[in-house]
Amino acid sequence: MGIMQKLNPIWKSKEISTITKLELYKVLVLSIGTYASEAWTIKKRDEQRLLVFEMACLRKILGVTRRDRIRNTSIRDTLDYQCTVMNKIRAKQLSYYGHVKRMPPSRYPKIVLEGTIPGKRPKGRPPIRWMDNIKANCSAVGIQSVVEAGRMANNRAEWRSIVARQLSPGPTCVMGGKL
Structure with missing residues (x-):
């Protein structure tokens, strides 16, 4: 850069x-x-x-x-x-996921996150989606499913502690500001 x-x-x-x-x-x-x-x-x-x-x-x-x-x-x-830079990105992604999950259902980010697109998908391997990254990040912190992560994300304090504790291997890895 x-x-x-x-x-x-x-x-x-x-x-x-x-x-x-x-x-x-x-x-x-x-x-x-x-x-x-x-x-x-x-x-x-x-x-x-x-x-x-x-x-x-x-x-x-x-x-x-x-x-x-x-x-x-x-x-x-x-x-x-x-x-690592990936730890920080994973923490930011999980933090944002929790933020969107706590939004009211009428907000556009929540609609996009939980919405589905009708129709058939094209042949071949589907491209990696944002939710695929969230699933991988959840499994990295020990959460088995996205449904469980969504339930945990509704409690802001619990979600912050999960993200901060699991993605911070040392004291020098703590992100600045709030998660």
Whole structure:
């Protein structure tokens, strides 16, 4: 992304601490890069690309290259940053799912979420839908079905704690603001 290149003087600076660089990454790069990600439909290829971009950013913050042959886990341990960009996107998607489930039935996002389209679908494998991502995210946090997730999402405090607890592997992964 262009924001990483625009901030190149900061990443190369020896006067700025690694902690400050990491905070700038979280505040600027991640917030711009994941803007409106709660509505994304993410395929495996997209997930892979996001993780590769994230590791490139973390390597740039530390000032190491791939030629240095340092493992990704070592870089994350050095920065004490175990949260991945996918954790943040999953948390945003689940949070938005809970928000829509609590909406009154007359609201358009709720109608779109729970509505069906009449007719036959075309031949072949259907494209990945947003609800497919939500089902995968629910199973990642230990919720067996979307029906159960919808029931749990009606209790805002319970839903926030589920999303925050399950998708935060460490204290550095907590999202800013409310879930």
